[in-house]
Amino acid sequence: MSGIKVDLCGIKLANPVLTAPGPNVRTSMQMLEAVKGGVGGIVSKTISTHPAKDIKPTITRTFFHGVMNCETWSEISYQDFLADLEAVKKTGIPLIVSLGYSAQQLSILGEIIEKEIDPHGYEFSTHYVGKEIEPLKQIALSLKGKVDKPVFMKISPNSPNIENIARHLSEIVDGFVAINSFGPVLDFDVEAIDSPLSSDFGQGWLSGPPIMPLGLRIVYQIAGIQNKPVIGVGGISSGSDAVKYMMCGAKAVGICSAALTHGPDIYGKVSRQIEQWLDQHNYIELSDIYGLYAEKTTQRITGSYNPVINVNDKLCVGCGNCISKCPNHALFMDEQKKQVQVNADNCIGCGFCRGFCPQQALTIKRRTGSD
Ligand SMILES: Cc1cc2nc3c(=O)[nH]c(=O)nc-3n(C[C@H](O)[C@H](O)[C@H](O)COP(=O)(O)O)c2cc1C
Ligand code: SF4
Ligand code: SF4
Numbered sequence: 425m426s427g428i429k430v431d432l433c434g435i436k437l438a439n440p441v442l443t444a445p446g447p448n449v450r451t452s453m454q455m456l457e458a459v460k461g462g463v464g465g466i467v468s469k470t471i472s473t474h475p476a477k478d479i480k481p482t483i484t485r486t487f488f489h490g491v492m493n494c495e496t497w498s499e500i501s502y503q504d505f506l507a508d509l510e511a512v513k514k515t516g517i518p519l520i521v522s523l524g525y526s527a528q529q530l531s532i533l534g535e536i537i538e539k540e541i542d543p544h545g546y547e548f549s550t551h552y553v554g555k556e557i558e559p560l561k562q563i564a565l566s567l568k569g570k571v572d573k574p575v576f577m578k579i580s581p582n583s584p585n586i587e588n589i590a591r592h593l594s595e596i597v598d599g600f601v602a603i604n605s606f607g608p609v610l611d612f613d614v615e616a617i618d619s620p621l622s623s624d625f626g627q628g629w630l631s632g633p634p635i636m637p638l639g640l641r642i643v644y645q646i647a648g649i650q651n652k653p654v655i656g657v658g659g660i661s662s663g664s665d666a667v668k669y670m671m672c673g674a675k676a677v678g679i680c681s682a683a684l685t686h687g688p689d690i691y692g693k694v695s696r697q698i699e700q701w702l703d704q705h706n707y708i709e710l711s712d713i714y715g716l717y718a719e720k721t722t723q724r725i726t727g728s729y730n731p732v733i734n735v736n737d738k739l740c741v742g743c744g745n746c747i748s749k750c751p752n753h754a755l756f757m758d759e760q761k762k763q764v765q766v767n768a769d770n771c772i773g774c775g776f777c778r779g780f781c782p783q784q785a786l787t788i789k790r791r792t793g794s795d
Contacts, residue, residue, distance in 0.1 A: 427709035428699050430464065430676050432653055433574035433598045435518045435544045437676060439464035439695040440710060441666065444601075444657045444678030445522045445547070446631075447483065448688070450498065452508035456515070458683070462692020465518035467601075467678060470497040470549050471505050472524045473532055483684070484620035486611040490632040491681040493605065494623035497524050497549070502533060509541045520545040520576065525553050527566035534570030545574040551604050555583045557592045564596040574598035576655065579646065581606045581638050587649045594650035601655040601678065602646055603639045605629035632681035633659045640672050647673020648718055661690065663697020670710060671717040730791040731773030735764050739785035746777045746786060768795040 430437040442465045443449045443458050450469045458466060476496040486492040498505065512519050521543045523533045530548055537543065548567055550560060560577075567575050577593055578601040579586060590600060608627040612619040619626020639658025647654045653676075656669030661682035669677050682690050698710075707713055733754065742762035747755045754770035755777060757763075768791070778786045 428695065428702070430710065432465075432518075432655075432676055433545070435465065435520070435574060437464040437518055440670070440676040440698065441691045441695045442520070442655060442676055442678045443467050443683065443691065444680035445469045445549070446493075446680035446684070447495065448680055448683040450500070452511040454688070455508065455512045457688040458691055459512070459515050459517050461688035461690065462695055463517070463688075464676070464691075464695065465520060465544075466512055467520045467547055468505075468509060468512070468522055469500075470522040470524045471500070471502045471533065472497045473502065473529045475499045475501045479622040481620060481622055484611075484628070486609075486630065486634075488632075488634045489685070490630055490634040491684060492607075492609060492611055492621065492628040492630055494621045494628040496552075502536065506540050509537070509543065513541055513543065518545070519543040520547050522547040522549060522578070523567065524549045524551070525563075527559075527563045530563055530567040531570055534567045538571045538573070543573065545576065545598075546571055547576040547578055547601055549578045549604065550583075551578075551580050555580075555585075555589070557589060560589065560593060561596060564593055568596060576601050578602070578604055579642065580604045581635070581642055581658075586642055587645050590646040590649050594652045597652065599653040599655065599675075600646050601657055602642045603635065603658045605631040606635045606638060631658070632685070633661065635659050636665065636668075640668060643669055643674050644672040644718065647715060660694065661686065663694055663699075663701045666694055666698050667701050667713060668717075670713050671715070673715045673718060675710075675714065731775075731788045732768050732771050732791040732795045733766055733773065733775075733777060734787050734789040735766060736785045736787065737761075737763055739783040740764055740781075741783055741785075743782065745780050745782065749777045749780045751776070 428439045430440045455466050476499045482495040483493045576599045577597045581603040607629040609630045610627050621628045636659025643656045654674050655676045656674030657678035666677045740763045752770045754767045758765045
């Protein structure tokens with residue numbers, strides 16, 4: 425079997441799947457369920473110096489298996505949460521405590537949690553503290569000044585210049601987590617003409633599968649611009665999702681929404697699927713796939729040729745799925761061969777039809793004199 429252990433700044437994970445902070449890790453009960461479910465490490469629900477005062481309801485399903493929420497940080501006081509953290513610490517599972525938000529708050533909380541819990545690491549959320557480099561540096565420094573363990577900075581996807589933030593903050597923090605939920609966004613019930621969320625006009629933050637392409641892009645950028653490890657979060661619910669994040673440069677991954685939707689066994693399931701994926705593709709360990717996408721993209725040929733679609737007649741079964749997907753009417757059925765053919769004069773090489781072929785028979789090729 426392939427090796428899936430991870431050394432994250434000295435934090436030894438049996439597998440690369442962590443919890444991401446949310447209602448899935450609100451209390452010791454949920455964190456212990458995650459341990460039972462096979463998680464590699466716990467990142468606890470964000471606590472601050474004051475309990476949050478969210479007005480419920482705060483979570484709903486939304487488009488494309490997504491989740492929308494208007495939850496802030498924990499409504500449990502940090503004093504009460506100490507017992508929950510203690511219970512998790514006792515299991516021996518790596519524990520990263522998530523803290524928010526200002527420099528002063530992190531200084532207070534860092535000192536207390538370090539003394540009372542002595543966790544394996546810390547994560548701080550930048551969700552409500554702006555996007556300017558200097559204040560973010562002050563926040564990071566205030567926590568680093570109080571704790572000896574690795575500190576991870578969680579990136580909000582709304583930040584306009586993420587590479588700049590990562591470059592500057594990597595001088596201070598030990599690693600990054602990307603991404604937090606995206607928004608604000610809005611969805612509502614068209615029949616009731618009402619939002620399922622209690623926030624002002626029902627807006628919320630989007631997570632789950634719809635934000636995965638955003639997370640991949642941001643992890644790719646952060647991993648490419650600096651050398652500190654990145655934990656990839658956003659829309660992960662399968663081993664191949666996690667593998668994609670690692671190919672973009674993530675060393676480990678975090679899951680929140682899929683644990684809400686599928687329950688705590690999802691952590692172990694994703695971990696096993698990562699292992700199977702590595703086995704099936706003859707990779708020995710995770711380091712074989714870290715950053716593989718970045719390596720491959722440097723070899724890509726784009727823009728410099730005039731492409732056209734190619735139908736592999738060994739794979740095409742003539743189902744006709746692709747024909748209506750071409751906005752330029754470049755695909756048609758050859759009734760005798762019972763296979764799709766290309767009108768190369770109409771094909772502009774946009775590539776859209778490829779995603780609709782169940783046989784993977786459609787590829788883009790360089791146009792030759794005969795096309
Ligand atoms: C209901 C809910 C509450 C969340 N609360 C927190 C939080 O307290 N701190 C934090 O850093 N992220 C929080 N998040 C963001 C998640 O940790 C994660 O970054 C985001 O949801 C994307 O991952 P996912 O698609 O696996 O959910 C929350 C997400 C949800 C859905
Ligand atoms: S590549 Fe674009 S233009 Fe060409 S056949 Fe496919 S959808 Fe049509
Ligand atoms: S979708 Fe694929 S298999 Fe079906 S007709 Fe088109 S090319 Fe052939």
